[in-house]
Amino acid sequence: MEWLSGNNFLLALAVCAAAALSTVIGSLFVIFSREPNPRLLAFGLAFSGGAMVYVSLVEIFWKADAGFAALHDPRTAYVYATLAFFAGVLVLMAVDRWMPNPHAAITPGNGGDEHIKRLGVLAALAITAHNLPEGLATFLATLDNPVVGISLAAAIAIHNIPEGVSIAIPIYYATGSKRKAVIATVLSALAEPVGALIGYAILAPFLGPAVFAVVFGMIAGAMVFLALDELLPTAKRYAQGHETVYGMVTGMAALAASLVLFK
Template identity: 40%
Template sequence: MNDVLLAFLFTLFAGLATGVGSLLAFFAKTTNTKFLSFALGLSAGVMIYVSMIEIFFKAKDSLTVALGETEGYWFTVLGFFAGMILIGLIDKFIPKYSNPHEVKKVEDMEKSSTPIKNPDLMKMGIFTALALAIHNFPEGIATFVSAIQDPTIGFAIAIAVAIHNIPEGIAVSVPIYYATGDKKKAFKLSFLSGLAEPIGAVVAFLLLMPFLSDVMFGIIFSMVAGIMVFISLDELLPAAQKYDEAHLSIYGVMTGMAVMAISLLLLA
């Protein structure tokens, strides 16, 4: 029961990081693109390192114990790419809002401290919140199940997810605030998008707990690794490169990998 409670706490911590991002957006008068580029790179580094160095091989160990060396390795690789395909399909079919005129308005509002109260920005913010909630739901399942199997891995995943949820919170709250002038509403919608993660943990607890085994853990772990690598390569690094100056995003990646490596060594 203590492991279950700890898993829920890790997932809640990761989800609430969207609220942290929302608060940071309100306190920052201007957008620090250097910091944003470094932070996004750091998040990608954390996620890639923990996925490729730790989670993938945890999955392989579980599956080879249950299925044998060759078959277990095959299932690990298949699970890894299945995770990438799953999150890729989610990304493809979630609603997106990419009106270039609105992108320009967001750039303008970042230089201003006064809400421009444009209703189209509200649409952008709500679509972003919905998209992130859909993304966060499987992340919540992944964090919960990983923490049940190995609290060290669960903690590492929770940290990685929390780091990348902070800029997601900013992405939701800023357009909503500038559309409405209401900080409370912007924070609430940003906060709610992050709650999809603990909801995912509840679903995992109610539906998956009776079926958890070495094979189930291994498949989930391998899919988690694929999901996190996809998010890093498809979302975090391109966003970091957009604001990049003097290779800051790559230095962020290296720093994130080093931080996660040291954290895992200290927790071992």
Template identity: 35%
Template sequence: MELENLIVAFILTLLAGLAMGVGGLLGFIGSRKNTNFFSCSVGFAAGVMLYAAFVEILPESMESLEQMFPGVKGKLIASGAFFGGIIFMLITEKFCLPHHHDSHHHIHDSKEKDASMYRMGIMTAIAIAIHNFPEGFAIFTSALKDTKLGISVAVAIAIHNVAVGIAVSAPIYYATSNKKKAFGAALLSGMSEPLGALLGYWALKDYLDDAIFGFVLAIVAGIMVYVSLDELIPSAQKGDNHIGTYALVAGMFVMAITLIFI
């Protein structure tokens, strides 16, 4: 495998991880005075991820797997991997992620509330860091297979990571008023993405073929859909006047334009 391809794949993965740092900054710049900001950002991220998953990533997965397993078998494997990604995230959320859909919009001054919010932010940062490992490997392997596909996956996950960065940094900032700590937690969580890419490639570099690529892509599509439906869309509905829904459609539109012209 050419060194240039490896470098491009790593850079895309790194940029997607750094997007969490951008979200970390927005967590205490944009959402402090306007609760609709968070709803808009997560709605937009949901639209990007859903469109990319169903229009680009899952079809690419099926195409790759059908080359190795012609006919219905390839589609069945891709579909199984897709739902496997959903099950993986369901289990991860159940055992790792705090239940915090409503907590983004209830900021109080009591020490007990602040302590609870701070714990939530830290737990979310740790959980996100864990689930960023397969995301990083997904971007990396997608870019190795096809640079265009890698860019679309990286853009989708990067936009998602901005929203996730807000979710990590906002509660920590509101609980501690410490911008450095809030930003640092979001950025460190994002850096698990390029780390996951390197570790995954090191472990599987001798086995990467169309079947593995297709399988990984289908899992990623499942992860993106689950995160959108379970985390992003419910959070987006917290805003007023359907702003989250409008942002979701805007995210789909932007992703469509991206896939057409990039």
């Protein structure tokens, strides 16, 4: 099949790696910026959340439905796509309960150096755990349709920036080492392409309409949960006006425009 070609594989891996690298950008903001702009952060997070919700419900969910429709009647296909969607929600809920993501919630000055350093390590572990399914989602979406995959990667890249901040702040303030702060974010960022490769290695022998349908349904559910549980609430905490709703609508519009232009 076309989506198993070597060129598509390398493109999907490159897109996944590029989205992951934005985590490192977060650490650079911590090291080189004097004063972060909370309103811009709120807008960016909401933009990412809106883009994720839109692409999940308008494009990715219907890829799951189409995959199931190739094997079943339309009603059964829709039921299976819906079940896959909520299975994705449940999976991310389980990950979140097992290791809550301290996304953009860690600040210096709330304890001694060892306490702050420990928070940084916990942040890195939690964000790494969340990055694994994100990497697989970006990789498989790009493998199937580069336009959808790149759009999803852009949304993930935006929300990865404050995750890099969450890791770098406590590591930097506890150790005084810019190098260690950057290395910590690099290691966390690697979870996305690594997660993509591990997931692909497991799924590759079984890839076909049914597997893609299940995976895309779960991706759609997981991305919507991520946006509603993490991105939009965090954006609201940083907002000082209507940045959250403006960012969300702008993110949706940007994804809509990209899908319309490249259909």
